[in-house]
Amino acid sequence: MQQATSLIQKYNVPGPRYTSYPTVPYWDETSFSSEAWKHTLKQSFDASNATEGISLYIHLPFCESLCTFCGCHKKVTKKHEVEQPYIQAVLREWALYRQLLVERPVIKEIHLGGGTPTFFAPEHLTQLIQGILADSDVAPEHEFSFEGHPNNTTREHLQALYDVGFRRVSYGVQDYNENVQKAIHRIQPFAHVERATTWAREIGYSSISHDLVFGLPFQQLEDVLNTIEQTTRLMPDRLAFYSYAHVPWIKGNGQRGFKDADVPKDEMKRQCYEEGKKALLAHGYHEIGMDHFALSTDPMYQAFQAQALHRNFMGYTASKTQVMIGLGVSSISDSWYSFAQNEKNIDAYYACLENHQIPVVKGHVLSAEDLKIRKHILNLMCAFQTSWADQTMDFPEREDVIQQLVEMEQDGLLQIEQDQIVITEQGKPFVRNICMAFDLHLKRRKPETQIFSMTI
Structure with missing residues (x-):
């Protein structure tokens, strides 16, 4: 425990979560334009659509109330008349992409994120997906998923999305302690989660996920273990068990519903993770990637075993597509060779579409160096190892990176071999720190x- 404490104190520094490389603060927007984005997208789409299809991330930003732990882009309102105009806007945006891409898209993945996707009425979600699929093909092996709020996900929501091809749902649980729930403004009893999980199973969903968070305000170790114990009564197929990112300097008052002193720190936070991880492993879950666990029957675990796991702005996915198009306000798209983010202001987003413009406002075109480092960081995040045995993975700064990793090897976090590094079991919680050694923009x-939030 003494060694673990010293490692936490040593490596608990601000660092990216690496949903992209380069990370958003280091995007070079001087080399980016909507034309550059459209060019790289068209190039990637033409090369990969027929062989692997594309992914769609659709951002549905509305929430009826503000959860103070949330770092997502959202708009709080109880006015449901916002639903239909937003659905129409997203379909207009998709129509602009369809004009650009020409060839009929093969859709392999769709993910509805938020905000709260289940803010929308079932018939409006059906309208959205049917509109997307009307002039698209669906890949034979596809995964359609959505984020459901246990308090407002109805059986009708689940059935409507199942009927248009959805087979995976993720429920945000966070923590079952009432004091913690009050602090994060997310009052959500176990009975609501149990009800929503049971409905999904009865309807036929093949993969159900629960999101658990450690490091929340007022949270104690016993709260984390109790939440896991209740979660294992339902045995979701996969779990996200991740650290609360306390970044009030970015998210403003949304993360000021409690004092900084109320948030667990350092050793307490790491203990919550370590003991929580032991409990999950004891119940048959396997650790896959950073902060994720799955049963051996889940496709995510099988992808991890086959070293086919992928990570992008949707999180971890069981398969890779070179193209991911983000639809909706603030969504981020990825052509592999460039990133593009949509307008964050909803009125400005609508205005772009009224002017028949794809609403991207910032992004980054990856250099040859970026592409190599991106692959290394993806390997570390998805497989806990990376190699430069293939000459295409070598880069001029490799020796400097290895020198920076030597100290981590001495601390037992990884092993440096002739042409690869492998993260040890002890090093898995420090994967963000290890990736930072490769991050040339950050250096x-x-x-x-x-x-950035703290890495531990």
């Missing part, structure tokens, strides 16, 4: 103020 331009 060249360290932020003057804190812009």
